[in-house]
Amino acid sequence: MDTEPSLETQIARWRDYVHRHRAIAPADVDEMEDHLRGRIADLTATGLDDDEAFLVAVKRLGRLDAVSREFAREHSERLWKQLVLLPGAPDDGASPAARRELAVVLALAVGAGLAVKLGATFWVETVLLRNVGLLVAPFLAGYLAWKRRLTGRTLGALGAAFVALGIVLNVYPFDPAGSTVALAAVHAPVVLWALVGLAYAGGRWRSADRRMDFVRFTGELAIYFALIALGSAVLVGLCFGLLGLAGIDLEPVLERWLMPFGVPGALLVAAWLVEAKQEVVENIAPVLTRVFTPLTTAMLAVSFVALIAAVGLTTVDRELLILLDAVLMLVLALLLYSISARDPLARPGLFDALQLAMVVAALAVDAVAVTAMLARIAEFGASPNKVAALGLNLLLAVHLVQSGRLTLGFCRRRRGFAALERWQTSYLPVYAVWAAVVVVLFPPLFGFS
Amino acid sequence: MHIDKDLVAASATPLVLGLLADGESYGYAIAKRVAELSDGRMEWTDGMLYPLLHRLERNGLIEASWGRSPAGRRRKHYAITPAGREALAERQAQWRVVSDALTQAWEAAARPLPGGPATAGGLA
Numbered sequence: 001m002d003t004e005p006s007l008e009t010q011i012a013r014w015r016d017y018v019h020r021h022r023a024i025a026p027a028d029v030d031e032m033e034d035h036l037r038g039r040i041a042d043l044t045a046t047g048l049d050d051d052e053a054f055l056v057a058v059k060r061l062g063r064l065d066a067v068s069r070e071f072a073r074e075h076s077e078r079l080w081k082q083l084v085l086l087p088g089a090p091d092d093g094a095s096p097a098a099r100r101e102l103a104v105v106l107a108l109a110v111g112a113g114l115a116v117k118l119g120a121t122f123w124v125e126t127v128l129l130r131n132v133g134l135l136v137a138p139f140l141a142g143y144l145a146w147k148r149r150l151t152g153r154t155l156g157a158l159g160a161a162f163v164a165l166g167i168v169l170n171v172y173p174f175d176p177a178g179s180t181v182a183l184a185a186v187h188a189p190v191v192l193w194a195l196v197g198l199a200y201a202g203g204r205w206r207s208a209d210r211r212m213d214f215v216r217f218t219g220e221l222a223i224y225f226a227l228i229a230l231g232s233a234v235l236v237g238l239c240f241g242l243l244g245l246a247g248i249d250l251e252p253v254l255e256r257w258l259m260p261f262g263v264p265g266a267l268l269v270a271a272w273l274v275e276a277k278q279e280v281v282e283n284i285a286p287v288l289t290r291v292f293t294p295l296t297t298a299m300l301a302v303s304f305v306a307l308i309a310a311v312g313l314t315t316v317d318r319e320l321l322i323l324l325d326a327v328l329m330l331v332l333a334l335l336l337y338s339i340s341a342r343d344p345l346a347r348p349g350l351f352d353a354l355q356l357a358m359v360v361a362a363l364a365v366d367a368v369a370v371t372a373m374l375a376r377i378a379e380f381g382a383s384p385n386k387v388a389a390l391g392l393n394l395l396l397a398v399h400l401v402q403s404g405r406l407t408l409g410f411c412r413r414r415r416g417f418a419a420l421e422r423w424q425t426s427y428l429p430v431y432a433v434w435a436a437v438v439v440v441l442f443p444p445l446f447g448f449s
Numbered sequence: 450m451h452i453d454k455d456l457v458a459a460s461a462t463p464l465v466l467g468l469l470a471d472g473e474s475y476g477y478a479i480a481k482r483v484a485e486l487s488d489g490r491m492e493w494t495d496g497m498l499y500p501l502l503h504r505l506e507r508n509g510l511i512e513a514s515w516g517r518s519p520a521g522r523r524r525k526h527y528a529i530t531p532a533g534r535e536a537l538a539e540r541q542a543q544w545r546v547v548s549d550a551l552t553q554a555w556e557a558a559a560r561p562l563p564g565g566p567a568t569a570g571g572l573a
Contacts, residue, residue: 416509
């Protein structure tokens with residue numbers, strides 16, 4: 001059989017070609033190769049020679065771009081970065097489109113820096129802190145809107161939402177020493193982030209896939225931002241030392257110029273890095289979630305035992321509750337990020353059981369927090385702070401209970417991973433709505449106190 | 450006879466689930482079985498079978514495991530899950546309703562009405 005090597009060469013060449021379609025993973029190519037070989041064997045058995053059989057079998061597989069598109073629709077997680085690239089832009093970063101994008105990003109970064117700098121010049125610190133998100137988020141949303149070529153209607157809706165939030169934060173007759181103003185300031189970034197997500201999804205915020213992409217974007221943005229911040233801190237520290245030796249104090253410059261321009265700039269540059277598919281982080285995400293999920297579970301278990309043992313439930317004080325909420329938010333972020341980074345076709349394994357353990361531990365801690373809060377409300381009456389915290393903890397509890405249920409179902413093979421993913425993406429907007437309620441409705445409800 | 454591609458697409462899920470309810474199988478065997486069952490008239494683009502299988506797997510209706518073909522190559526086998534059997538039963542009920550409705554509508558159309566076309570309301 002001297003045609004054998006040529007058939008093998010043809011199949012190898014076919015594999016090579018299929019590999020270039022990024023939606024089709026190597027395992028899928030193996031699967032399709034098995035199919036191809038099965039078909040070729042049947043065709044040669046009916047009398048075709050290898051060449052003919054190969055051609056017919058490849059033709060029967062269908063046009064590869066159509067098949068690849070179908071794979072892409074089913075496995076958007078493999079491609080989410082490709083989909084956001086400008087159509088036709090090569091990825092070497094040297095094309096005019098890529099250079100124009102960099103120019104836009106840098107201009108917007110400077111714009112955000114200027115906005116913060118102006119705010120810092122003309123506002124007192126409390127007003128600045130309340131508005132700083134509002135000064136930066138429109139620039140980030142603007143970059144995404146530019147990149148996604150948003151329609152006029154979506155742009156208008158986004159702009160109106162930013163303006164409305166600005167009005168609420170600055171025109172409401174807040175009692176400056178009250179708690180509703182602080183609550184509004186803390187919850188405004190959540191609303192802002194939801195608006196950024198709207199721009200990210202290109203207005204298609206109803207799509208579950210786009211929401212999951214936004215979760216990935218958020219996670220990678222956080223990692224890039226942390227990396228940039230770390231690098232900058234080292235640089236600034238060295239600079240401090242060097243200039244200090246020369247008798248120059250860098251601190252005023254740092255406070256007045258480096259921070260207002262550097263932090264918003266880093267955020268925009270980080271967003272650009274995530275968008276421009278620098279694939280460094282992609283391989284880190286699953287590793288990070290695998291390292292931190294067991295660690296977080298251990299931490300939750302320790303806190304739970306300490307809470308139960310050391311203090312009676314009703315004496316849990318306020319700082320502790322705030323800390324607990326911060327921990328729970330972290331757990332949630334970790335859960336979301338690991339779900340978004342997981343290969344949805346992988347079978348349930350040890351890591352899913354670990355994740356379930358983390359959810360259960362978080363639920364136990366959340367139960368303590370909710371009980372303590374109810375006790376405090378019963379004892380001292382309702383205050384805006386307590387109602388906001390209770391609401392948040394109840395939202396968290398619902399999210400965690402259902403996530404736990406679905407993870408358990410997945411581990412016991414009763415359910416697919418898709419149900420767990422769908423639950424996350426459909427529940428996310430609830431947090432944005434709750435934050436908007438706290439920002440917009442709480443102040444009038446509690447008399448702006 | 451060419452079968453409309455929307456019809457092929459709509460019947461793909463119940464067909465695959467039905468075949469797998471009969472026992473576990475792999476991609477090429479499924480495609481071949483479909484061709485046999487329809488006397489080769491339901492032509493699938495073979496490549497499209499795999500995204501469909503992956504979708505069913507992701508939704509927990511079937512599960513996959515890697516094995517070896519007799520020739521020793523990697524081969525992915527699919528088996529139906531209890532959730533898949535439930536989904537199949539539901540699909541079967543749906544198709545039965547559609548098929549009954551079609552049969553009745555066509556029988557009525559094939560039977561010529563006595564006395565020409567009926568007038569609205571009818572005269573006693």
